[in-house]
Amino acid sequence: MGNSYTSANGLHNLYKGIASAGVPGYASVTTNAVTKGGYKLQQHAADAGSTSNKLGELLAAGNAWHAVVLQEQSQIPGFINADPLQWNQSLSGVQSLDARIAALGAHTVLMMTWGRRNGDSNYEGLFPTYKAMQALLTQGYEQYAIQSSTAERTLYVAPVGRAFERIYDQIVDHGEDPQAADSLFARLYTNDGSHPSQLGSTLTGMVIYATITGRDPALTDWPTTGDLSTDDLNTLRDVTRAVVLDPPFVPMELPTGPTNAYPWLLSWGKAAPPSVIDDVEISSSLERPTALIETPESAITALDIGLVHGEEKDPGSGRVVIAKGGGLIVNGPTTVGVSGHGLFQQLGGEFVTQSLTLAKSANSTGRYELIGGALDTQSLAAGGGDWALHMSGGSLRVTQVNFSWTQHGGTWWISDDRPKVTQQGDYTLESGATLRFALTVLTPTDPAPALDVHGAVSLKGTLAITLSEAITKGPIHTRDLIVADSIDHQGATNELPAGIETIVDDTDDGRVVLRITVGTTEPLADPGPDPELNPDPEPDPELNPDPAPTVDAGSGGSSGGGCRTAHGAMPSVLPWLAVLAIVCLTRRRRKNVFWPSR
Numbered sequence: 001m002g003n004s005y006t007s008a009n010g011l012h013n014l015y016k017g018i019a020s021a022g023v024p025g026y027a028s029v030t031t032n033a034v035t036k037g038g039y040k041l042q043q044h045a046a047d048a049g050s051t052s053n054k055l056g057e058l059l060a061a062g063n064a065w066h067a068v069v070l071q072e073q074s075q076i077p078g079f080i081n082a083d084p085l086q087w088n089q090s091l092s093g094v095q096s097l098d099a100r101i102a103a104l105g106a107h108t109v110l111m112m113t114w115g116r117r118n119g120d121s122n123y124e125g126l127f128p129t130y131k132a133m134q135a136l137l138t139q140g141y142e143q144y145a146i147q148s149s150t151a152e153r154t155l156y157v158a159p160v161g162r163a164f165e166r167i168y169d170q171i172v173d174h175g176e177d178p179q180a181a182d183s184l185f186a187r188l189y190t191n192d193g194s195h196p197s198q199l200g201s202t203l204t205g206m207v208i209y210a211t212i213t214g215r216d217p218a219l220t221d222w223p224t225t226g227d228l229s230t231d232d233l234n235t236l237r238d239v240t241r242a243v244v245l246d247p248p249f250v251p252m253e254l255p256t257g258p259t260n261a262y263p264w265l266l267s268w269g270k271a272a273p274p275s276v277i278d279d280v281e282i283s284s285s286l287e288r289p290t291a292l293i294e295t296p297e298s299a300i301t302a303l304d305i306g307l308v309h310g311e312e313k314d315p316g317s318g319r320v321v322i323a324k325g326g327g328l329i330v331n332g333p334t335t336v337g338v339s340g341h342g343l344f345q346q347l348g349g350e351f352v353t354q355s356l357t358l359a360k361s362a363n364s365t366g367r368y369e370l371i372g373g374a375l376d377t378q379s380l381a382a383g384g385g386d387w388a389l390h391m392s393g394g395s396l397r398v399t400q401v402n403f404s405w406t407q408h409g410g411t412w413w414i415s416d417d418r419p420k421v422t423q424q425g426d427y428t429l430e431s432g433a434t435l436r437f438a439l440t441v442l443t444p445t446d447p448a449p450a451l452d453v454h455g456a457v458s459l460k461g462t463l464a465i466t467l468s469e470a471i472t473k474g475p476i477h478t479r480d481l482i483v484a485d486s487i488d489h490q491g492a493t494n495e496l497p498a499g500i501e502t503i504v505d506d507t508d509d510g511r512v513v514l515r516i517t518v519g520t521t522e523p524l525a526d527p528g529p530d531p532e533l534n535p536d537p538e539p540d541p542e543l544n545p546d547p548a549p550t551v552d553a554g555s556g557g558s559s560g561g562g563c564r565t566a567h568g569a570m571p572s573v574l575p576w577l578a579v580l581a582i583v584c585l586t587r588r589r590r591k592n593v594f595w596p597s598r
Contacts, residue, residue, distance in 0.1 A: 002071025337366025
């Protein structure tokens with residue numbers, strides 16, 4: 001309900017179109033509208049008290065609405081400081097309507113409107129520019145929600161005004177004029193600079209849809225008709241995602257404590273109660289649940305995000321977000337997009353899972369966004385659906401990857417104290433991203449190569465190597481870092497210890513290897529007899545004054561490593577036999593000893 005801002009372009013029908021296209025679990029979508037030009041919410045509240053008018057009938061007991069959207073007259077929310085009397089009358093209207101809506105079990109959604117394109121000349125001192133007016137409207141609507149919510153019930157804000165403002169700011173950031181007639185911002189308005197154009201109403205419908213359902217308008221084929229260009233449509237979808245769906249989620253600070261700003265945003269404790277330690281499913285064919293992990297949570301056995309639901313096999317959707325300070329351990333597999341639509345966003349914290357599969361079935365979608373924090377898993381796999389791994393920050397440790405991918409940021413850690421990493425498919429390290437090898441073990445169990453890529457490697461980011469003291473001060477040897485079908489490292493930035501250089505060479509099986517040489521201690525060859533133990537290699541005449549006789553095969557004589565005698569000489573040298581044996585044994589044991597340099 002509202003006025004000409006909501007009646008323009010049939011906003012309620014626009015919402016019906018996107019909700020019908022985007023929410024599989026909705027068997028049907030029914031919308032209605034009560035709008036009067038210039039009407040205030042206080043006036044709508046008065047009308048709601050009588051069943052003799054349309055609004056009273058729609059809000060009468062027995063009606064089953066999922067959500068009711070309220071839009072105030074275009075200036076009043078901005079009077080929060082300048083005209084508190086009129087603003088408080090508006091607040092009373094919000095609270096009166098919310099009481100009726102709550103009785104029907106429906107959500108109350110406040111549609112934050114947009115500032116006028118050039119400010120408001122009727123209130124030039126209060127709203128001199130678009131930005132000044134938008135700031136006050138934003139404050140006014142957020143205070144409506146805060147002052148009307150309780151510990152038991154929350155009023156939600158659909159931030160349409162913020163979406164208009166984001167487009168304005170993007171144009172300014174590009175050094176262009178948002179007020180230019182052909183700019184996207186100017187085209188959100190009709191010629192009066194106040195009411196929304198078809199483009200503006202389409203953006204409004206998307207923001208309301210995302211606010212109520214938690215779903216991404218980009219995952220629908222709506223709108224299918226109209227004059228929207230592909231670029232304009234994609235921008236509207238991106239802006240909607242940014243102002244509603246993208247974390248971090250700022251809670252509303254109520255007198256009773258913080259509360260989530262959207263109905264689909266759940267704490268992990270509500271999404272996966274502590275009693276659940278086995279398989280956890282995050283999915284719905286209605287509003288998409290978003291499970292927010294803000295603290296370290298108890299380990300679970302398996303995690304599935306996005307499944308099909310009901311006899312109709314409606315594809316469900318679900319999302320998990322790990323914030324800074326959060327943590328989760330999955331002792332078994334994690335699947336993002338089992339048979340529906342799954343999204344996992346990691347902003348920080350730590351996520352450890354045995355395996356991570358994206359878009360398991362043919363009709364599923366699965367996306368993992370590593371923005372911050374640490375992801376540690378044995379395997380990364382892509383199924384038969386529409387999958388994506390987007391790493392823009394954080395750190396990754398993984399043993400096996402079964403798909404081609406591009407690293408846009410963050411650090412991929414590969415260390416020799418774990419099994420070597422196998423990559424099936426091409427790997428690209430973009431500028432701003434780091435591939436770091438941590439070599440710590442002098443004799444690794446699986447020494448070469450550290451990264452085995454069955455595809456092409458392109459290194460445009462930072463190639464970093466960390467060496468332990470045991471390696472830098474140990475024997476000189478080579479380490480194979482990467483073996484691949486081809487390696488392009490001309491654009492890489494090397495972050496290597498002093499004196500270390502990378503070498504690219506061919507392998508015997510027609511592949512390419514990138515290796516380094518490490519160590520400082522060279523092994524020596526066999527030093528031969530020690531002169532202190534045997535200064536004169538000639539026979540000692542005191543031990544064997546007579547020439548050594550020739551011993552034939554039947555004489556019973558023997559020879560042993562240069563310690564040779566004859567039966568006839570044995571009686572005369574018996575007292576020296578022990579000394580001679582020691583000398584001979586010492587020489588034999590030293591033959592294979594390498595003496596390190598000092």
